[in-house]
Amino acid sequence: MEADQLLLEQQLCFPLYAASRQLIRRYRPHLEALDLTYTQYITMLVLWEEQHVSVKTLGQRLYLDSGTLTPLLKQLERKGYLRRFRSREDERVLLVELTEAGRALRERAKPIPALVGSCLPLEPEETAELYRLLYRLLHTDPEQNQT
Amino acid sequence: MEADQLLLEQQLCFPLYAASRQLIRRYRPHLEALDLTYTQYITMLVLWEEQHVSVKTLGQRLYLDSGTLTPLLKQLERKGYLRRFRSREDERVLLVELTEAGRALRERAKPIPALVGSCLPLEPEETAELYRLLYRLLHTDPEQNQT
DNA sequence: CAAAATTTAATTGCTTACAATCGAATTATA
DNA sequence: TATAATTCGATTGTAAGCAATTAAATTTTG
Numbered sequence: 001m002e003a004d005q006l007l008l009e010q011q012l013c014f015p016l017y018a019a020s021r022q023l024i025r026r027y028r029p030h031l032e033a034l035d036l037t038y039t040q041y042i043t044m045l046v047l048w049e050e051q052h053v054s055v056k057t058l059g060q061r062l063y064l065d066s067g068t069l070t071p072l073l074k075q076l077e078r079k080g081y082l083r084r085f086r087s088r089e090d091e092r093v094l095l096v097e098l099t100e101a102g103r104a105l106r107e108r109a110k111p112i113p114a115l116v117g118s119c120l121p122l123e124p125e126e127t128a129e130l131y132r133l134l135y136r137l138l139h140t141d142p143e144q145n146q147t
Numbered sequence: 148m149e150a151d152q153l154l155l156e157q158q159l160c161f162p163l164y165a166a167s168r169q170l171i172r173r174y175r176p177h178l179e180a181l182d183l184t185y186t187q188y189i190t191m192l193v194l195w196e197e198q199h200v201s202v203k204t205l206g207q208r209l210y211l212d213s214g215t216l217t218p219l220l221k222q223l224e225r226k227g228y229l230r231r232f233r234s235r236e237d238e239r240v241l242l243v244e245l246t247e248a249g250r251a252l253r254e255r256a257k258p259i260p261a262l263v264g265s266c267l268p269l270e271p272e273e274t275a276e277l278y279r280l281l282y283r284l285l286h287t288d289p290e291q292n293q294t
Numbered sequence: 295c296a297a298a299a300t301t302t303a304a305t306t307g308c309t310t311a312c313a314a315t316c317g318a319a320t321t322a323t324a
Numbered sequence: 325t326a327t328a329a330t331t332c333g334a335t336t337g338t339a340a341g342c343a344a345t346t347a348a349a350t351t352t353t354g
Binding site for chain 1: 301302303304305306312
């Protein structure tokens with residue numbers, strides 16, 4: 001019986017991983033117009049919600065570590081969408097804040113969720129259920145995340 | 148109203164992506180003992196099911212392209228788990244077949260799905276529902292995959 | 295207060311993803 | 325059957341992810 005569990009289709013990880021990459025692929029054409037990659041996009045989503053965010057906070061919200069975020073934030077800084085600076089209160093902390101260009105980008109990003117969402121083959125209540133299950137997976141977690 | 152859609156938590160892509168990476172992280176410690184990465188593991192899953200698989204078929208089953216698979220298969224060949232050879236019928240086609248070591252690895256992989264699955268905070272019927280929704284996402288797809 | 299422990303980002307190294315392009319082999323078609 | 329189109333895998337270049345390590349700043353504690 002264990003044998004069956006080794007079937008590709010029997011492993012939850014597989015459709016989760018494949019569906020995730022596929023959905024991200026659907027964002028790509030829309031994000032290209034904004035000169036953003038997908039990871040840069042979800043980083044911007046956080047920044048559009050909060051004025052000042054530390055790398056640590058970003059990492060906690062996005063489940064990403066500094067090894068991923070540091071080069072990504074430098075890239076976004078190069079593009080002119082944000083500024084990076086050390087906190088005066090605690091020099092260990094690097095804060096990130098949007099530039100005017102970064103805030104302006106928000107308007108151009110607004111249509112994207114609807115554009116991507118409209119081509120998903122799920123009913124609203126199915127989408128809601130998927131959310132619920134994914135957040136269950138995500139939140140009930142032993143070794144949370146890193147920095 | 149569009150503004151709300153730009154909230155990180157409102158985007159399906161985000162929990163999907165984060166949950167996917169988190170689940171893959173849970174495999175890592177078990178896979179390390181087999182000297183496999185996660186992507187190498189799902190590749191082995193396919194090979195444990197089929198004797199000879201072409202790179203194209205692998206790509207279709209895993210939703211990965213040759214740019215990902217070529218170096219990965221070379222790596223698995225270096226580890227001694229598989230052999231790569233051109234098809235005699237069609238020289239464009241590269242076939243992959245497990246070595247004895249590759250087949251033997253299957254036994255050591257058997258406990259992994261149960262080990263990972265047991266720490267998931269989902270009821271069996273919830274897991275089933277999650278499957279169903281993920282495969283809906285995955286299968287109903289316009290621009291399928293690449294090679 | 296000084297030393298130890300902790301926190302925070304940055305860096306390094308390795309492995310994906312994947313778009314784009316290429317070259318070789320095969321198939322279609324004019 | 326030549327040549328045009330297609331298929332297949334490999335290659336290249338960019339951007340993630342992430343473990344492990346490091347360095348600097350801060351906090352704890354002896």
